[in-house]
Amino acid sequence: MSGPIRISAPDGVAPSAHYSHVVSATGRFVAVSGQLALDEDGHLVGEGDPAAQARQVFENLRRCLAAAGAGFEDVVKLTYFVTDMAHMPAIRAARAAHLPDDRLPASSAVRVAGLVAPEFLLEVEAIAVVGR
Numbered sequence: 001m002s003g004p005i006r007i008s009a010p011d012g013v014a015p016s017a018h019y020s021h022v023v024s025a026t027g028r029f030v031a032v033s034g035q036l037a038l039d040e041d042g043h044l045v046g047e048g049d050p051a052a053q054a055r056q057v058f059e060n061l062r063r064c065l066a067a068a069g070a071g072f073e074d075v076v077k078l079t080y081f082v083t084d085m086a087h088m089p090a091i092r093a094a095r096a097a098h099l100p101d102d103r104l105p106a107s108s109a110v111r112v113a114g115l116v117a118p119e120f121l122l123e124v125e126a127i128a129v130v131g132r
Contacts, residue, residue, distance in 0.1 A: 003025070003073060003074075004025035004074070004105075006022070006023050006105075007022040007023070008020050008104075017101070018104070018107070019104050020104050020105060020106055021106065023077065023106045024076075025076050025129035027074075027129040027130050029127070029129060030068045030070050030128040032061060032064045032065060032125055032128070033125060034079075034125040035061050035064065035123065036053075036120050037054075037121075039056065050084075050122060051093065051094070053120070053122055054087070054090045054095075057122060058095060058098055064126075065126065069131075070128040070130045072099050074128040074129060075127070075128045076105050076128060077105050077108075077126065077127040078095070078107045078108075078126050078127075079107070080107065080108070080110065080123075081110050081124070083111070083112060083115065083122070087122050088109060
């Protein structure tokens with residue numbers, strides 16, 4: 001069983017150290033809704049701290065993926081919604097705890113005016129493909 005095929009830089013496209021430009025896979029589709037920095041009781045983790053929020057968000061993603069029989073190795077796409085692009089290094093650090101640099105999914109980062117409440121600094125959603 002092989003995992004997703006990652007193409008970090010197709011011909012004629014500038015490479016990126018932070019994501020793969022193309023990821024293809026065959027299997028069962030899993031979509032994980034955007035996750036916020038909420039603990040299991042619904043309380044905010046890391047008010048004003050993008051690193052703490054990013055760690056909680058990736059822990060929530062891990063739990064959601066596991067509930068669907070998936071793991072980060074199955075993730076083919078991540079979308080980041082951030083209120084400030086300065087939060088991206090914290091997100092990349094949290095992601096690195098779950099995804100090695102040679103297994104990065106396709107990704108998009110979107111700066112937004114705000115999330116569901118002003119205390120949230122970031123939200124991340126995932127798409128995975130399982131059971132190839």
